Amino acid sequence: MIVKRFTSVLYSLLVLTLAAAFVIKFAGPNLLRQYVSYGIGDCKTIPILCMQPEQKIFLPVIDKEYRDTLLSQTFPKFSIALPKEFTIIQELITRRYYKKRPASNNAVIYLLYQEPGAFIKLYPEVQKQGIKNNLEFIRRLTGANLSKVNNITDAFFIIMKSIFTPDIGTQTIAKIIQFEIENKKGFITYTLAKPDNYFDCDVLDEKDNFFKVYIKDKGGRLDLNQVFTIISTIKPAPEKPLIK
Numbered sequence: 551m552i553v554k555r556f557t558s559v560l561y562s563l564l565v566l567t568l569a570a571a572f573v574i575k576f577a578g579p580n581l582l583r584q585y586v587s588y589g590i591g592d593c594k595t596i597p598i599l600c601m602q603p604e605q606k607i608f609l610p611v612i613d614k615e616y617r618d619t620l621l622s623q624t625f626p627k628f629s630i631a632l633p634k635e636f637t638i639i640q641e642l643i644t645r646r647y648y649k650k651r652p653a654s655n656n657a658v659i660y661l662l663y664q665e666p667g668a669f670i671k672l673y674p675e676v677q678k679q680g681i682k683n684n685l686e687f688i689r690r691l692t693g694a695n696l697s698k699v700n701n702i703t704d705a706f707f708i709i710m711k712s713i714f715t716p717d718i719g720t721q722t723i724a725k726i727i728q729f730e731i732e733n734k735k736g737f738i739t740y741t742l743a744k745p746d747n748y749f750d751c752d753v754l755d756e757k758d759n760f761f762k763v764y765i766k767d768k769g770g771r772l773d774l775n776q777v778f779t780i781i782s783t784i785k786p787a788p789e790k791p792l793i794k
Contacts, residue, residue, distance in 0.1 A: 581700045590712040592696065597698040597721040599712060603737055608729040610778040617779050627663045628761065631783035635771065648697045657768045660716075663786075666758035679703050684760040685735070688752050692726060715739065716764050718748040731782050738777065744770050749777050759786045 564572040593600035620631035625640050632638060640661040669687040670677060681687050691714070694707040718724050726739045736753040747767040754760050761784050765772065772780075 562590050580707060582668075582701075583696065586696065586705050587700055590709060591674060596712060598715055598718070598724055598739070599694075599708060601721075601724060601726055602693050602695055603728045606727075608778075610729060610731055610775060612731070612782050613775055613779045616776055617783065620780065625661070625663075626787065627665075628759075628784060628786050630661065630761075630763070630780070630785070632659055632780060633772070633776075636765075654736065655720040656766065657771075658766045659760070660764040660766075662760075662764075664760040664761035666760075668760065673706075676703070676706070683758045685754045685758060688737065688754065688760065692739075692752065694726075694759050716748075716750055717766070718750055719743055719746060729778065731778060734781065736781075736783065738774075740774065740777075742770075742774070746770055747772060749774075751777065751781050753784060755784070755786065757786070 575611060589776075591595070591599065617631065619633070621634050622631045623629060623638060636657045636659045638659050638661065640663075664684065667683060669684050670682065673687075676687060679690075681690060691707050691710050694704070695713045696708050699705050699708055718739055720743055721741070724739060724741045725761075726737060728737050731733065733756045734753050736751065738752075739750040741748050745768075747765075747770045749763070749765040749767065749772070751763040751765070752760070753763060761781075763781055763784075765777065
């Protein structure tokens with residue numbers, strides 16, 4: 551699933567990055583942008599590549615009444631409360647909570663967890679650019695802009711952005727926002743276009759735990775405030791006491 555996607559693209563990403571390094575050394579930023587566009591697409595074919603988060607930081611208010619309708623879900627490394635009408639997929643764990651709605655409606659929530667510093671361990675070279683934790687890695691990835699690629703690090707993150715952005719519907723109407731809610735902060739890329747809504751949420755807590763909550767909302771039942779309420783319920787699993 552999503553976890554396999556993070557690891558399976560590593561080799562391809564390294565090959566693209568090494569090739570980009572060659573281009574920037576001998577050709578310059580303009581040809582580097584053309585090279586990257588040739589490899590992954592341009593801003594016309596993939597508009598999200600030229601989108602960045604809005605400068606305003608959203609400070610949403612939790613909808614307590616809606617939160618009370620959510621069903622608590624516990625996984626090996628974290629817990630979260632989710633709406634009942636969705637198929638829930640976390641790595642190899644799949645759960646369905648349908649009442650009258652058939653499973654074929656494709657309303658799905660995908661969940662991913664990465665431990666503190668996980669992205670730095672996967673891509674240690676980014677530390678040379680001052681990126682020391684998951685939050686800074688995701689901030690740089692979300693803010694990547696193809697039109698502003700000037701060096702190998704820029705190329706790395708725009709390639710990452712193209713790979714790890716899931717289906718968000720019609721990208722031309724997509725928005726990217728940054729938020730802070732309780733002890734969490736992060737970014738949401740979303741589209742609201744009836745009949746379907748899409749939400750790609752990258753969430754980090756104060757300990758640098760990373761959670762991705764991707765919601766394919768077939769039928770458009772959720773709004774942005776409800777999504778904020780959902781991600782506010784994320785909690786990492788309690789640390790196990792050391793055995794003496």
